[in-house]
Amino acid sequence: MSSNTEVPEVPADQNAKDSTQSCPPADGTNTPLPGGGSSTAAGSEERALSVLEKNIHSAQTPGEKFFPSFAVTEGLEEKANERIAQYPDDQKRSAVLPLLHEVQHRFGYISPESIDWVAGKLDIEPIKVVEVVTFYPGFRQKAPGKLHIRVCRTLSCAMGGSYELMDKLCQIAQIDRSASDTHKDPIAISPCGNFSVEFAECLASCGTAPVCLVNDDFHEGVTCDKAEALLNSYQNA
Numbered sequence: 001m002s003s004n005t006e007v008p009e010v011p012a013d014q015n016a017k018d019s020t021q022s023c024p025p026a027d028g029t030n031t032p033l034p035g036g037g038s039s040t041a042a043g044s045e046e047r048a049l050s051v052l053e054k055n056i057h058s059a060q061t062p063g064e065k066f067f068p069s070f071a072v073t074e075g076l077e078e079k080a081n082e083r084i085a086q087y088p089d090d091q092k093r094s095a096v097l098p099l100l101h102e103v104q105h106r107f108g109y110i111s112p113e114s115i116d117w118v119a120g121k122l123d124i125e126p127i128k129v130v131e132v133v134t135f136y137p138g139f140r141q142k143a144p145g146k147l148h149i150r151v152c153r154t155l156s157c158a159m160g161g162s163y164e165l166m167d168k169l170c171q172i173a174q175i176d177r178s179a180s181d182t183h184k185d186p187i188a189i190s191p192c193g194n195f196s197v198e199f200a201e202c203l204a205s206c207g208t209a210p211v212c213l214v215n216d217d218f219h220e221g222v223t224c225d226k227a228e229a230l231l232n233s234y235q236n237a
């Protein structure tokens with residue numbers, strides 16, 4: 001069972017950062033997920049990021065090693081120009097969502113540097129991009145884990161046990177959510193960076209509650225007793 005959502009899966013990249021830390025097996029049966037590669041440095045040019053830093057939560061996370069650092073590549077420029085060209089010249093700010101999706105797809109999350117770049121491409125103030133990023137929960141402000149799990153917590157799923165499912169997933173993946181359950185910082189990550197979790201609102205499959213997304217894969221009827229099998233099914237991801 002799978003479906004696409006507004007937040008595309010971020011593929012493991014050959015430029016992903018080096019990984020030396022791994023989660024121990026949660027219960028003696030789980031195999032840690034792999035990572036590896038080398039980072040691509042972002043530009044060294046100094047920029048004023050004070051407004052962005054105040055508004056964007058982009059703390060470093062153990063999940064960063066699975067994603068390339070933000071860099072303006074030829075491919076990114078080409079794709080961005082393609083998107084912008086779909087709008088009238090005097091309305092190119094309308095491409096802000098496609099550009100942010102492109103950034104998140106490539107780099108895993110929306111960093112202050114990428115906001116600055118999107119703003120420059122669209123000739124708008126960075127704060128305008130910040131407003132979009134902070135409005136839509138689908139845009140991540142820090143790197144998630146290699147497997148990012150979004151558990152629906154709206155009524156049907158809550159009644160079906162999604163809160164218990166979240167607790168079970170955190171227990172298995174050794175995730176501490178105590179400091180992460182806020183609108184500004186909803187993502188909690190395992191120490192090894194292999195797993196991250198966050199609650200999501202209705203994922204439009206209320207009849208098969210509780211449901212969750214693992215990256216872009218949709219899973220229905222995920223009761224607590226299926227949590228471990230769910231994570232194990234991604235051992236080779």
Ligand code: FES
Pocket residue numbers: 152153154155156157158201202203204205206207209211
């Ligand atoms: S309440 Fe969970 S999918 Fe609708």
